[in-house]
Amino acid sequence: MTRARAKTAALPVDAEQLDAIAAGRHRDPHGVLGAHPHAGSVTVRTLRPLADSVAVEHADGVVALQHERAGIWAGVVAQPEVSDYRLLVRYQGGVDRRVDDPYRYLPTLGDMDLHLINEGRHERLWDVLGAHVRSYASTAGVVAGTSFAVWAPNARGVRLVGDFNHWDGQSHPMRSLGSSGVWELFVPEIGASTMYKYAVLGADEEWRTKADPMATHTQCPPETASVVYDSGYDWSDQEWLDRRAAGSPQTAPVSVYEVHLGSWRKDRGYRDLADDLVAYVADLGFTHVEMLPVAEHPYGGSWGYQVTGYFAPTARFGTPDDFRYLVDRLHQAGIGVILDWVPAHFPKDDFALARFDGTPLYEHGDPRRGEQRDWGTYVFDFGRSEVRNFLVANALYWLEEFHIDALRVDAVASMLYLDYSREDGEWAPNQYGGRENLEAVAFLQEVNATCAKRTPGATLIAEESTSWPGVTRPTHLGGLGFGFKWNMGWMHDSLGYVAHDP
Template identity: 60%
Template sequence: MTSKSKKSAPEKNKSAKSKGGKKKTPAQAEPPQIEKEPTAAQVPATAPVPAPAPVPEAEVAVSPAVDAGDRERLLHGTHHDPHSVLGAHLVPGGVAFRAFRPYARSVTVVSGELRAELHDDGDGFFSGLLPLREVPEYRLLVAYEGNVHETADAYAFLPTLGDLDLHLIGEGRHEQLWQALGAHPTTHQGVTGTRFAVWAPNARGVRVAGSFNFFDGTGHPMRSLGSTGVWELFVPGLGEGELYKFEITRADGSRTLRADPMARRTEVPPATSSVVTASHHEWGDEEWLARRADRAVHEAPFSVYEIHLPSWRPGLTYRQLAEQLPAYVKDLGFTHVELMPVAEHPFGGSWGYQVTGFYAPTARLGTPDDFKYLVDALHRAGIGVIMDWVPAHFPRDDWALAEFDGRPLYEHSDPLRAAHPDWGTLEFDFGRREVRNFLVANAVYWCEEFHIDGLRVDAVASMLYLDYSREPGQWTPNEHGGRENLDAVAFLQEMNATVYRRCPGVVTVAEESTAWDGVTRPTHLKGPSGFGGLGFGLKWNMGWMHDSLQYMSHEPVHRRYHHHEMTFSMVYAYSENYVLPISHDEVVHGKRSLVSKMPGDWWQQRAGLRAYLGFMWAHPGKQLLFMGQEFAQGAEWSEAHGPDWWLLDPAYGAESDHRGVRDLVRDLNTVYRDTPGLWQLDTDASGFQWIVGDAAEDNVLAFLRYDAEGNPLLAVSHFSPVVRHDYRLGVPEDVPAWHEVLNTDAGRYGGGDVIHPDPVKPEATGWHGRPASIRLTLPPLATVWLRPA
């Protein structure tokens, strides 16, 4: 139990009155009935304990005071085993009680009817020798100026981590590391409090500092648990909401105050303390989780709405977002949302890509349970949740991970390997087993604790190559003389294998911009390069994104010279399991919004955007669209104010300019989900056939998509601003008629309404190498989808 106190008393204290009446001598008390490790049910924290029998007078007593060496190490924060000194210990002459309580006026031991005030040894040390045969159950009354604090003694407890935890941590194989390290409210040996544990193998000493001791950790030294590098302390009486950090004494004797790398909650930035927390959320997404793994993601509909939560509707909390976001995304028909990084980060302008709190959802929008509430609401609306995950690097803030315990720990010890050349950050040391464990467990943590359905892994290319953005002489080849980062390869393989084994139905997605072989190949299968697959479920198709946007940026009269930019993706379309990403990266930093990339006047820009979206949704691969692009926002995205929602207001007077594009996105998703040919064989070449891929002069692309039963969908994209009448296309002969199911030129989308309301019947005229053909009127700057009538 804690309460506020004056600064002169650096612990929160609770007023306590001494019991009246004459003290009983030990001879008058019954012998104690004490178990080594009583449970909460056996020995309540407040229950009085009888005093043990006295020690025979013949024994020679020793001084109970802390010796000079231990005293010095405790004062300077360099003691590796304070529990061996502080607390209660059997010694010749009885039981020695030692307490280290800086700023205390007095310390009294209370055990049942026994009360004994300890001697003040100076500098916050108190000691006393009681003539007892066994260490009793006891509490401390610590008097400060103006109040008295009653508490169990933190140094009377066994370690809260067991041998199995320590073994797994030492091996780098603790897949639920967050349950062992960090801060956890708990009941230990029948007493409620918070257990703290941190990995700091290079530290000379570690202490817990927090709101409960005015961030002066002097009186709360932690103990080192063997060779694992883990330091641990159970602090009785502490609960949820307490702020804390770890005060680390470096090898050179200097001290640094660090946030907990495993903190599951943080203060709201720019404040940097960790927060003791426990989850109380009751999940309601059992039905979602039960069917999530029914169908492999690469064989299922997967259209993603990418969101930056702080700016989607600026000012909304997680719980307020849960009232609006699921309904909006469900109305538009997206199957998933992808959240830009949610993990805590100090600088909002990084959009979350420079993480300091890998285990904590950003406190800017609420608590961890509030974030769970949002995920739960999305699941109950039938929407999956993908989260951007950033294991490639971390910022250099001196209160976070950089040289955490005085030496490179999470980062590589080689400065050339540690410093990221592009972002001014530090790269993780993927070759260190504890660092790999920290990251692999983090991936599992988000999936298991927050029910996340997928992780989109950021900046994979920067992890895979030792020479990424580095000049000759700035990098060292691997043991085989190559440029591949073998440690990063092993880490990614371990992460993917672990996540897929532990979390059925979860997908991992790689943002990987190179031609690395086997990004989505299983880890146990080797490719031509000799490496096993990285094991991702999906990979962003950065080549398709770059080429297709390059094509669309050209004036239509010049597109004939760039036709290959729209067809080249089919050369490698089945080399990986692809996502087609129009992400936040494409609509910032002067790249312009998606609609603004299109040439021509406003009508042509909107028509070009609609045609492009129709082509994208029909192309093999999954879809991803960044917020604001679904209604043709003309301005670049800004994290300061988010999408220009006012463009959708009917009072704006733009008729269907923006609302029409949003209606098209809704219909694209609806037809997409209802047409297995558009997603079932995304990774199988038998699901695609060109009708015409070389009509460069006409700016026309036409192809068929097939489902597993052989049912076709015909997609025709026309990227010229003219109407083409009676445009002949070869088609399969076994389809009696074709029905238009989507036309991006429809009037309700803001187009010219050049549509095909009636079924289109094939003619027995061979064309494009096929025995039958149809004649269509191609709308200007439009994509048309047709299915068998």
């Protein structure tokens, strides 16, 4: 097909904007790249560094683009609109590659999503942030791809990097969606199993390569990339869920078998455990299994309490659907599932949440509140609405997406007291001069009330070892709203007793 050269000048864009796009620091690359009507024609721009030639293929022909500046190509299609098009890109010594253009697509988050994120009230946050396989109808056929969205409000720019672009994000800058702090990009022609991260230009002008905080799957540690995942699991535990919703966990018998999946039996994946663990626990007569943290964490030799992937079951034992299968099989055997959950603190690993956009974002900015020195970790900023939303949505995610029956909330005492494990001068009192962490109290009340509303019969359990009043009192009566308090004293006393020589 003959390539026509445009006779009309392209929609003008100043060099400063083009340079900002090429440098990854433009907040709205879609406002320049892609197709834009102009003077009765359509200007098409694309960022294709290192290309030898680029052309636009549309319904009525092919138009050659000219290199404009810094890897950006531009040209004009001489018709008032272009409803669909593809790019023909040729690199040195190669042939034309026919590819779709990420910058011709509208945002995948709507105004209501952005409003709820701003308010800290998006209860299904995992549906809009993170990576999601999507498909759209077009005149050239069905378009399949993956949308990516990440919250980084203080970033100067965000690029998407992955195995699909050789981990070089120059050609995939993301757009900022208003005042929400969310950066977004839909990339056609990539799907499940794609490995990716975000290259974040921080407020301090440093680039950081970060795993997706909302990733639902990851590489197997010690590798740290996020992985696009599209669940196809079909549950078979509706009878269990119906019984759970109709009953009350406080009036049912409970005997708990605690297990660390990585050391219970070596070299067992989630599906192996669905046979071995289910049979073992059923034979012993326990009503519930309590799993030490399953969320992704970097050190396999640990118990999993330093979480780096809050929405991803660890890949050490299989895929997210493999973990769903384990839970499903336990439910079918009449065994409930309790999962340890760690909203109190997170590790300082560079690839994860820490200083995500060059600022204290998920963590509190004041080290007297933002660091837990005993564990060498950061403490979540419970007073920030988006951070509370992240954690509340995470609790709901495990309860709704994996049918977990209860979350055992770790280290609640460290959340409740501002002076927890701190000497005088190492902590700052609340607005009333007290040592209670009022923001953490409000978060715990919110997560308990929200989970009770959305997941009938499920509950949260407080691992809380102090005399804090009202741990299990309902939130509408001023309590924290937990279903149970984990009896730490009984456990330690019992272990001490059986350790004595008879």
